[in-house]
Amino acid sequence: MASLPSDRLAVDPPFTHVGLDVFGPWNVKSHRTRANNIDCKRWAVMFTCLSTRAVHIEVIEAMSTSSFINALRRFLSIRGPVKHLRSDQGTNFIGACKELQIDTQGPEIKAYLRDQSCTWTFNAPHSSHMGGVWERMIGLVRRILDGLLLQTSTTRLTHEVLVTLMAEVMAIMNARPLVPVSNDPEAPEVLSPAMLLTQKAGAVPTPPGDFELKDLYKAQWRQVQGLADHFWKRWRQEYLATLQTRQKWKGEKRNVKQGDIILLKDSQVKRNEWPIGIVVKAIPSEDNRVRKVEVKIVKQGTIKTYLRPVTDVIVLLSEAETNV
Incomplete structure (x- = not known):
């Protein structure tokens, strides 16, 4: 957090x-x-x-x-x-x-x-x-x-x-x-x-x-x-x-990087139909943690780019794995 x-x-x-x-x-x-x-x-x-x-x-x-x-x-x-x-x-x-x-x-x-x-x-x-x-x-x-x-x-x-x-x-x-x-x-x-x-x-x-x-x-x-x-x-x-103390997101995780292959969450479509895309830009915060990314997907035959929080993306393959 x-x-x-x-x-x-x-x-x-x-x-x-x-x-x-x-x-x-x-x-x-x-x-x-x-x-x-x-x-x-x-x-x-x-x-x-x-x-x-x-x-x-x-x-x-x-x-x-x-x-x-x-x-x-x-x-x-x-x-x-x-x-x-x-x-x-x-x-x-x-x-x-x-x-x-x-x-x-x-x-x-x-x-x-x-x-x-x-x-x-x-x-x-x-x-x-x-x-x-x-x-x-x-x-x-x-x-x-x-x-x-x-x-x-x-x-x-x-x-x-x-x-x-x-x-x-x-x-x-x-x-x-x-x-x-x-x-x-x-x-x-x-x-x-x-x-x-x-x-x-x-x-x-x-x-x-x-x-x-x-x-x-x-x-x-x-x-x-x-x-x-x-x-x-x-x-x-x-x-x-x-009212009580709530604590979560205490563990450190790898930043989402440009070139990562991701699965984009979309509540408007049925299960198993979430689009697969690629991160084209990672936007770091002041503490160098990436919380917003620009992702590119193909939707209905058209390439589209969206700005999304990292909570809406699931990394399938990291940038290093895609280059292997």
Whole structure:
């Protein structure tokens, strides 16, 4: 396993180095006509600080690059300037960008980022594990929210309720512990992203009273608290209970080299049909470990070249063996 990137260890203010992803959509009630309610879709953009692990969520309401820039501007106005943005090229993010008509390479976004002195880096395709620091959070939150809002589709959420719910979700996530809880009664409060952001040890107090499913059909503020309580219960069961030390990839292996004959993993084809190709370029990281390669394969009679992480290639013959 590689050393942590410099973004994760930089001594900078929170949200200086950020990973982002887009998730959703959900249907919300926009306004009422004489005949019925008008529904529209909403998405959310999650920004994750790579050093403090804090998260910030902004709701997007329009399918345009302008709406995404507005969300980015709201984030920068609240959290301050960002030096570096990171995101993956997975189907979720790329698909959301296409659905939102966001051109991450377009002149409008590039000009805005240039004015903000900010750079945007994309991980290699099919390598979401390289962005695990934010993929872990957004994958879990997406699963909980999708299941939660699917069950409560009859409550007719409004835009205001959804935005408030995202704020409650953000508070719950930022209150999670970053280090193991000590058994020492004299030990200080457990460190959390919220403590680093607010410089306050206490969590945001919840309104008095118990909130049940029946509250989803009452006043809007009770709807939000009922949904937030259900999110907390699933967050506690599906995330907090799994916090433990994980160690893997401790053994040293040979680097993939140019000229290696490989088998390229492809989840879109049936078994025994993975294409065989050759490594045409090995791309080393700063520690001289190769984690990305360019591979050439023949697909449907056409020679194609792909950029892939080494986790998606299986070396069949090394470069030295092919020359024998």
